[in-house]
Amino acid sequence: MSVSCPSCAAEFRAGDQYAGRVAKCPGCQKPFRLPSLPPEHNAAAPAAAVGPTRAAATAPPNRPTEAPVTTNGPDGKTPSRDQIAQQIMAGFTGPIRRPRTPIMYQLAAIAVFLLMIILPLVYLSLIALAGYGVYYHAVNHTGIVTTGAVRNGKAKIAALLIYLAPIVAGAVLIVFMIKPLFARPARDGRTRSLRREAEPLLFAFVDRICETVGAPKPRQIDVDCEVNASARFRRGMLSMLGNDLVLTIGMPLLAGLNTRQFGGVLAHEFGHFSQGFGMRLSYMIRSLSHWFMRLVYQRDRADEWLEANAGDLDIRIGWILYLAMAFVWLSRKVLWVLMYVGHFFGSFLLRQMEFDADRFETRFAGSGAFEQTARQLQTLNVASQAAFSDLREFYREARLGDDLPRLIMARTAALPAEVKKAIDKSIGQSKTGLFDTHPCDGDRIVAAKREDTDGVFRVELPATVLLSDFDAHSKASTLEFYRGIFGNDLKKAELRPVTDITAKHDQAREQEAAIGRFFGGEWSAAAPLQLDAYHVAPPPSASAALTELKDVRQRMAAAIAANRGAVETLATAGRQVRESHQWNTLLRARVKINKKSLAEAGGAEEIKRRGAEAERLLGKATGQLRSLNELAAKRISLSLALLHVAKVTERLPEPTPKIADVDAKFMALQIMCGAMESLAAMAPLHASAGGLVEALQGGGRADDIVPILNDLLGKLLPRAKTMRAALERCSYPYEHAKGRISLAQFVMPDVPTQGDLASVFNACSQALETGPPLYVRLLGEMIRLNDLVEAACGLPMLNASSVAAQAG
Incomplete structure (x- = not known):
């Protein structure tokens, strides 16, 4: 039967056998009583809550199997943790059929692997070439200062500077090229590690998913506040020869997904690790891509020192540093080319890996559940942005909310219908770019539908039941997230209930109305x-x-x-005034502007004319x-x-x-x-x-x-x-x-x-x-x-x- 939550208006389906009983909304987590069935309805044979049934086996493809939305037992009482665990673990109906890896995918993986080895070697060769160039100049061009043609003092000083300039500039270039080899990568976000003895159901759930997809089990499970889940090598390169894995779970996923959807997300992540060579190659591609990005874009104190000293020194000496800056700029342009070459081919392979991992998720949870999960993840991401906006408002009053995942769920429930429609529209219109590491959701959903399966796990309980105390972990993860930003001195007592934020948001909506x-x-x-x-x-x-x-x-x-209409005119004219002012400012400053963009804007004269007209309309609307x-x-x-x-x-x-x-x-x-x-x-x-x-x-x-x-x-x-x-x-x-x-x-x-x-x-x-x-x-x-x-x-x-x- 179809059910609508009276608190957040979320719509879902519940088994008929739970009619008239108290349930908990999977969206806002508030309890309410399910409607009773009419007398003529035959409720004598309720559908099974979990596991495959004959009806499920013969049901049309992609139709989600009905399952209860509450953890209430048949007697209307809340079941124990053991009963919940039995219900969930009984939902695993066997291993999935492992996807076949196409031969072209394997050949592409080998080609990209070789490329990932060649690119660093090219970079090291450039360093060696620069070093040899400095050595060659220092040894073979001493005649610049020893020639007898240089007789007076000023000429000798000029000759010496000409001789030393390539040596100094080359040395600076070599230092700047070697420096990134020892640069530390950016620190990952703060996480909390869970203990198996404290969370046996979650660990058992994860272990069974690994068995189902044929992937190694993680040795550690961490939680954070991201709308994401990931599996990684625990010690980076040191763990690549074994299976020393860490699973990181975003608490908003547990709050916003049911067990079927959440299990599918984990099956996707472990699908990567069932690929063996592909898993390690994926790690290499991503690490190398991030490394090249740091080489090309990251600036540090050494860059600032070079720029500052080049400008402060007398031009007769400072030109040497300017020459060094030119060499550094040129080397970074070369690295930019290498980065894009690696990123282009690496992105192609990473997209294929994502499609491959998607097949694991689809065969675990079902084609229909895959599509539901994709849309829900987009919704959670939008709600997460809104939640961080709320936190920014709250922080202005020197306060921080104590439960970020709950705030994200509150914003999810409050998303206007037009926003949800816009999310669906964006998924339908999305396209995959050449440099995208992930396929667009539209392509992934189409591929999942081709699998045409109901999956091997169909239990749809709130994923929060997997933790013994979701609220405690959610608040602890939020505190850890804040300490990653503000430092360990932040105390738990300094946080305020997130209900204060939601109440303020509700009040703001009422005030705007x-x-x-x-x-x-x-x-x-x-x-x-x-x-x-x-x-x-x-x-x-x-x-x-x-x-x-x-x-x-x-x-x-x-x-x-x-x-009527004056406000709309005011908004349009105000936007045009700002745009015109920006265009005119860029033109005055002789900033390099894309000619196509300027032509689309009508050219410089048209921009000025529109700006003047917008100023007139703005004054008129303001007067009205x-x-x-x-x-x-x-x-x-x-x-x-x-x-x-x-x-x-x-x-x-x-x-x-x-x-x-x-x-x-x-x-x-x-x-x-x-x-x-x-x-x-x-x-x-x-x-x-x-x-x-x-x-x-x-x-x-x-x-x-x-x-x-x-x-x-x-x-x-x-x-x-x-x-x-x-x-x-x-x-x-x-x-x-x-x-x-x-x-x-x-x-x-x-x-x-x-x-x-x-x-x-x-x-x-x-x-x-x-x-x-x-x-x-x-x-x-x-x-x-x-x-x-x-x-x-x-x-x-x-x-x-x-x-x-x-x-x-």
Whole structure:
């Protein structure tokens, strides 16, 4: 039967024999009672919960076998760990049929293996060639300084420099080429190791999967907070001759998948390790690719020293270091070619390995389950990005959530339907690139469907049951993740319940909905309100204030109807202004621009024309919304003033807010309204400055770029300083871990300083990221109070239809 969770609206199927019993939603983990079956339904012969059945064997391909969504036993009671273990282990119905390896795949593997050996040898040969070149020059070109033609002192010094220059430059080049051979790879993320005696069910589950796919068993199981699972050699190269493996499981996978899907993911990972030679070759390809990327792109203090000293020395000596920099640049270009050659052929083989591992997953869990897993993993990845955005917001208040996997699941349940549709669409339209190490999901799903199998494991319980205490491990993994970022000094007591984040997110959604309803959809943060006062004062006459409030509501409804489309024009014109400003800035700085992109944009003259037109439309739309915003500000001020009236507060449906708190937030909103105007003016300048910084880092000419960048940041500095001074006058009106702080400390922690361009750019970046969400939060809270007051005064809530009716 089809079931819908009343908490998160997730839809799934449950065996008929569990009708009327209490179940736990596999999505949000909240218990609820399953619906009862109608009397005429024949429930006398319930389907088996696990294992293959005759019905399953004859069912159409790719149809998932029905299984219970809860761990409740037949008597309605929660089963013991032993009963759960028996149910899961009984689901293994035998080994899978091992996929055959095509001959072309084997030949490609041998070819790539040889290439992976040749490429490092080519690199070592380049080092040897550079060393021989320096030696040859030093031995055979001494005549530059010993020739009798060089007689005076200055000529002898010049000849000596000419002789020494290739030696010094060559030596620097050799050092820079040898240095990466001893560079340490980037540290992996922090993980926690599980003990077999503490988690016997998980280890037994993993062992049986290894037996089913014919892969070696891992000696260690770690957990982390990634939306991923991986199997690797425990000691890198030292473990390649044996089977010393580590399985790393992302806790969000356990939270977001059922046992069938999760088992399939593990079967995929162990499918790699059943490939023997291919497994080791895959490790070599990935290690070599990462090594070449470090050679080409990674910069360290030695690079900074070379650049700094070349610029600081007198040009008569500094040119030698510039020559060395040219040699280093040339060597890296050669390495760039080698990297792409290796990456091209290595990516082809890695994609074939992924397809091969996919067959293990499909034959373990079934074709239908493979597709479900692929879509769920994409959903979890999107939810993970949203969760990290929530954490970033929370961190601004010096707080961290205590359970990242649970936060990801909360964001998964809250994903809008249009986002889920966009995920499905992206999977259907995805294409595999030449340098992709993994095939796109669309290609993988098509290949899985060709397998046309139901799999050998079909138990669909929440994967969290595999751990004895999922919540404890989830929180411990979250703490370990934070310590990998902030250090071991971070204490568990410093973390806050993740429910605080989800509650704040729910509140933010309610506030955004309230803002949209208040403005009839015609609202934009780019056109902030203009409040007349810093404080909410009692009205001289409550009845007069109420009469005026009614009048303002009607006038606001008319203004909304009269300015339909102004917000859309504002958004479009604002985006075009920023784009035009960026294009014009890049052209002024003579940054190398892709000619095709410039032609698609219409050329320099067309860009200027569109920018000027966008400025005109932006001013017009802002003017249209000004009268609406004035009425909105008046309406909010009048309703909040009525909070001083006892007859109004007595009718509020919730406890009366403290006037001091309302006053503090109203003042903060007034300050933020002015800050939002400043940010609107700063946004195009900041975006253009960011484009120049990227161009400079990408090798653009500093002589052309730096003066324009200085000009932009010089224009940003007074705006940033003025805005920060205004923010300093008001306290941050919400709870903060550091206690009482100012709005400036929250919105713009870095102080913009004259002569320090980085401080100006970073301060503006902070304000542009932090300011708008705070403005929306404050405005939403004031509008929520407005709605409560208006309801207490007997005024109906205005929505789109009532606004149209009042306007008519």
